[in-house]
Amino acid sequence: MYSIGVDLGGTKIRTAIVSDSGSVLHSAELPTGATDGPDAVIERVLDSIRCAMAVLADRTDSTYQRKLIGIGVGSPGPLDPRTGVVLSPPNLPGWNRIPLRQHVESVFQLPTYLDNDANVAALAEWRFGAGQGADNMVYATVSTGIGAGLILDGKLFHGQSGSAGEIGHMIVDAKGPLCTCGNHGCLEAWSSGTAISNIATERYGRPLNAKEVEQLAKQGDAQAQDILEQAFSYLGLGLINVVNLFNPSVIVIGGGVAQVGAPLFERVRDIVLKQAIQGKSVQILPALLGKNAGVIGAAALPFISLGGGDGHDTRKSTHSLSYDPV
Numbered sequence: 299m300y301s302i303g304v305d306l307g308g309t310k311i312r313t314a315i316v317s318d319s320g321s322v323l324h325s326a327e328l329p330t331g332a333t334d335g336p337d338a339v340i341e342r343v344l345d346s347i348r349c350a351m352a353v354l355a356d357r358t359d360s361t362y363q364r365k366l367i368g369i370g371v372g373s374p375g376p377l378d379p380r381t382g383v384v385l386s387p388p389n390l391p392g393w394n395r396i397p398l399r400q401h402v403e404s405v406f407q408l409p410t411y412l413d414n415d416a417n418v419a420a421l422a423e424w425r426f427g428a429g430q431g432a433d434n435m436v437y438a439t440v441s442t443g444i445g446a447g448l449i450l451d452g453k454l455f456h457g458q459s460g461s462a463g464e465i466g467h468m469i470v471d472a473k474g475p476l477c478t479c480g481n482h483g484c485l486e487a488w489s490s491g492t493a494i495s496n497i498a499t500e501r502y503g504r505p506l507n508a509k510e511v512e513q514l515a516k517q518g519d520a521q522a523q524d525i526l527e528q529a530f531s532y533l534g535l536g537l538i539n540v541v542n543l544f545n546p547s548v549i550v551i552g553g554g555v556a557q558v559g560a561p562l563f564e565r566v567r568d569i570v571l572k573q574a575i576q577g578k579s580v581q582i583l584p585a586l587l588g589k590n591a592g593v594i595g596a597a598a599l600p601f602i603s604l605g606g607g608d609g610h611d612t613r614k615s616t617h618s619l620s621y622d623p624v
């Protein structure tokens with residue numbers, strides 16, 4: 299069986315054909331062109347799915363359509379996974395209550411599922427990556443922003459309106475820097491790539507991105523090391539709260555900032571081990587699936603819906619499915 303996964307991001311749309319065992323058969327990427335507005339972006343999403351279907355038709359026999367069981371889309375939030383409506387993501391300008399799932403479903407007549415980018419990456423790491431086998435797992439992405447997907451008691455947890463897991467806006471210091479959400483001292487305002495860049499730019503008096511700060515730190519620059527140490531310490535604080543709240547057995551950390559590796563993981567492991575209740579029983583691991591996490595997790599949505607058990611029962615499919623398992 300196959301499914302098509304779409305990872306709609308603020309800068310790129312990545313689309314892949316994925317098997318039910320999580321293998322990526324084909325993937326392609328195109329620029330989102332977010333400033334062109336929702337209609338243009340939706341058309342690009344549809345085009346990317348058409349291309350994937352054409353590739354699948356070329357590679358498999360004529361029964362491929364019966365083996366293609368659905369489409370999953372991961373999108374920036376906020377969104378409502380039950381209704382398939384994207385609300386108003388900051389990095390998709392002009393989007394306001396766009397029924398993205400309905401658009402895709404009406405064109406391709408295949409069961410279509412929508413969830414936010416952190417949740418689909420969490421699903422991918424849980425089913426096929428670093429979190430395999432865990433019943434309680436938190437996936438945290440530390441990138442330009444910070445978000446999380448929560449697997450609790452063997453299920454993806456959405457909360458009342460789909461916004462559970464917004465750990466980037468967990469307040470870790472009420473007197474901290476102003477966050478994009480309007481509050482002060484959110485985790486994202488301390489530990490995201492954007493925060494690292496902002497703090498470094500202010501201290502050095504010249505523009506520096508998080509990658510450049512990381513390079514300086516590697517070269518022994520004490521100030522850069524101090525900036526990262528502060529960012530990772532706050533991340534550790536945030537994870538103490540996550541561990542105390544959810545008691546996961548595994549925390550998987552992905553995203554661009556986590557690429558720094560040991561300096562981040564050693565710091566947060568030490569903090570969580572010493573300060574969290576049950577800190578000894580949680581493993582903190584790097585994500586394994588890299589840039590494919592989004593498409594693999596999005597493609598997993600139709601499989602999960604079919605298979606049940608680890609439910610993504612955010613919608614009831616109205617389709618009568620007919621397919622031959624392969």
Ligand SMILES: [Zn+2]
Pocket residue numbers: 466467468477478479480481484486
């Ligand atoms: Zn915030």
